[in-house]
Amino acid sequence: MIQFEARPGILDLSWGHPRPELLPTAEWGVAQAGALRASGWRALTYGYAAGPHPLTDWLAARLARIEGGTPQPESLFVTAGASHALALLASLLVEPGDVVLVDEPTYHLAFQIIADARAELRSVPAGDPAAVAAKVRAIRAEGRRVAFLYLVPTFANPTGRSLEPAARRALVEIEGLTVVEDDTYRELVYEGSAPPSLWHLAGGRNVIRIGSFAKTVAPGLRLGWISGTPGLVNRLASLGYVHSGGGVNHTTAVTMAEFGTSGAYDTHLARLRDAYRAQRDALVGALSPYTSIMRPAGGWFLWVTMPPGRSAVDLLPVAERQGVSFVPGPSFHLRGDGGHDRLRLSFSLLPPDDLAEAAARLIVALG
Known part of the structure; x- marks a missing residue:
């Protein structure tokens, strides 16, 4: 019935999934009832191609309030989640023979989504804009085109880190490079505020942003969005399957608008931040005396460095015999040729006591 086993x-x-007790089951039911009262049959019919205005208006105003600027609902296209958004963008932006650059390490399940569009993937360290620019020039010298660069610059999966401000500014200034910014974790911030998005820094020029409610509300909604130019939104809205079926995930989008405008989203988000902060602290606190670790300011993941000479792949079966599991670092490298001394640990799924016990088991496995 569900993906998690x-x-x-x-x-x-290993699972980047929400803790079940934190999913807003009762609150979502209230929002559904409110949406049906407010919109009636309109909530259950074919939707507007780019997404219902109650959601795009609320979302545009929220994004503008978080980062500054003027709300731009015409720059939003509602999707069935972040993965769907990336698949849509790859289908539109990739032409035969194109190269897509991916940050390294980065979200490993993005590799197949982009490859499905028949792009050639090449890795690049997005934190080094000079290296990115050099790679773009080299690819163009081959007579090839770079369709876009994909990265998760804020509270990244798998590292939990955020791209430095200078690197953000330099990336968006690389001539002719389209950047696809996966901004899934922006609102899961536990200290201070999230850094400005690449989309905001570029004024929407050459940057396309992907967002999602999977982490902040529930992945089962399959609801996200694309921030792009009005021209890109029109291209997305003109796709055949959109024209045939109307707006993507219309009824859920209308309910999300009610969840947002009623204030329930803000209340829920505050609860999430408190819970995930406590979960992060439990895992970091249990591990930090024994191994090198960075405390991320947001997101769901820790990127742990093993002792010298140790292999994450070799450690996995040992750890599972102790009753704990993780994702080895090579999974987040395009060719699996890096990250051998790194572990990605997700603190999202388990409560603090279980995370402390998981850390104890991992320490035993590390010997």
């Missing part, structure tokens, strides 16, 4: 005896730190 629990394994008896395993405290699993």
